[in-house]
Amino acid sequence: MSHTETAPQPTEEGTGFGMRHALVLISLLWAVALNPIVVLLTGNAQAQIAIHFRTTEIVWFTQAGALVGTFVLPFAVKAAALYGKKRVLVVVAAFGLVGDLIAALSTNYSMLLVGRTIAGIYGAAAAVAYATARDVFPRRLVGPASALLGGSIGIVALGGPFLSGWLLDTWGFHGALWFMVVSTALCVVILVAFVPESPVREEQSRMDWIGGLLLGAGLTAIVYSIGQGTDWGWTSGTFFAYMGGGLLALMVFVLAERRIEHPLFPASLMTRRQVWAVFLATAVGSAATYAVGTDTQLLALMPKIPTVSDGLGWTATHNAWVTSPLSLIIIATAIATGVLARRFDARILLATGGVLAAVGYGLGSHLHHTAAQLIIMGVVSGPGAGLIVAVAPIMIIEAVSPKEQALANGAQALMMGIVQAIFTTLTFSLMARGGKIMHGTQFYRDSGFTNGFWLAAGGSAAAALLVLLIPKPGRLDQAEVGQAAS
Known part of the structure; x- marks a missing residue:
């Protein structure tokens, strides 16, 4: 049996974020966005690191932390339900800081891997941060805040490539490692300073x-x-x-x-159609959105070699400029989704996002040979991608009670991780068809990039159809929120 202390709901006057709530939002947004920023930095730095440390095992530089994050996530979300969401956020961020420090100070590849492995514990932070938003914002701000957290992918996609290029070109991979240290340290500080603790607990339960x-x-x-x-x-x-x-x-x-x-994930949660159908539809839609990013990045950055590679041969900075309209559209859509979710059925928003993304990626399967064509694809698919990633945390709020929120966000993150792994693997497999391997490097032909876009279009369309499995949810305005808001 859980115990929830419900504070009086703040009044609904006003629609903007005051200073106190703005600081909370920035803190949680930083906690959520830090994971994809680190993924971007580590991915772009691995070539320099492989050369510097003369290692053929560079795959573990990025994979060690991701696997640890997957392993730790069930424990983190259960601990958040038992001991407090802010407390767990601070603890996992502190582990991340320790790991980042070890990696930045490493003098050999083994020490670097130890640091990245420990830092992987921070991977659980996003799921806990989503759950925290429900408790720390008043009712009128829960939707916009949750949508912005989901749409943080747009913020990272907008500034991340420029940041990565600047750090690596100016200071090399050490610059990227030390940026992670500073960023995680700042995350710990602002979480402690600005995020209130949630009073929602599973008091008569224990860790499984x-x-x-x-x-x-x-x-x-x-x-x-x-x-x-x-x-x-x-x-x-x-x-x-x-x-x-x-x-x-x-x-x-x-x-x-x-x-x-005292099970880790109660059967009453995981067997409810309202819950697992939301998990499935949002995981498939999000996975398709992330997979198309892999296709687009390789298309833009791989060289143009007649009969071998049909990449566009752009620099990372040029690619960042071309994709910036898409990122801005995702951010704007995420902001709008938080408002729309209070007026419209969230299932309609998710289905609309799936259809728009499918049309955009289908268009991109034919039109992906110039910067103008990729911008057109982004203009069409961007609102769809923004709706998918922004409405997902809102739909979970509508589907579960406050005491189940952390566990539900954790379960969705686990399902999303598996589905994303499947889509990413399928993307590489489809892209490799008709491609060539030269000097140990896989190159892709135009048909391979086309296959990747069609996979993303199919996944987005599937997400729209899976919405039909979701029963009518409770309205966001009727959900119990804001227990720590006052």
Whole structure:
């Protein structure tokens, strides 16, 4: 049985963020956006790091932290429900800071990997931050705040490429590592200073360590096997060992959760159609949006080599300018979604986003050969992508109670991680068809980029259709929110 202390709801007068709520929003936005910023920086820095440390195992520089984040997430969201969301946010950010410091001070590749592995614990922060927003904002601001957190991908996509290019071109990979240190330290400070603690608790519950180990290990093995499937071979013994072991752990987890008194994710949560249908539709839509980013980035940055590579051969800075209209559209749509969600059924918003994204990516499958064509694709697909990523946290608020919020955001993040891994792997596989390998590097032809866009279009259309599975939700204006707002 949970205990919720509900403070009086603030009045509905005014629509803007006051200074106090603006500081809270900035703090949570920083906590959410820091993960994709780090992913962008580490991805762009790995070439320099591989050369500097003379390693052939550069894959672990980016993958170690991601796998640790997947493993830790179930424990983090359960701890947030038990001990407080702000407390968990600060703890995982502190672990991230320690890991970032070790990585920045590393003198060898092994030490660097240790740092990135510890920093991966911060990967759980986004799910907890989404749950925190429900409790720390008054009713009139919960929708706009949650939508902005979801739309932070647009903010990162807008400024991230310029930031990455400046850091790496000016200070090399050490500049990127030290930027992570400063950014995570700032995150700890502003979380402590500005974010109030939520009074919502599962007081008569306790941590399910066995369930967490089974779920974390199982999902980590599955995500890892999907990511390595192309290199191992989809019929190799190694792939089946990891995938089979992960699935076995999940089966044992499901059986064990039915027998214990305090399960990690209550069956009452995960078996409700209102909940799992939202998870599925938003995960597929978001995964398609992220997958098209992989396709577009490789299209823009790969060189133009007759009969070998049909990339556009742009610099990272030129690509950043071309994609900036798309990023601005996603940000603007995220802001609008927070307002629209108070007036319209969120299912309509998600379905509309899926349709617009599908049309845009379908258009891009034919028109992706010039900057003007990619901008046109962004203008069409941008509102759809913005709706998908912004409405997802709002739909979870409408589907679950305050005591379930952290667990629901964590469960959605886990499902989204798996679906994204599947879409990313499929994107690379489809793009490689007809491509060529030269000097150990995979190059892609135009047909491969076309395949990638069609996959994203299909995923977006599927998300729109999956909306039909979602029962009519409660309205955002009727959800219990703002327990820590006053």
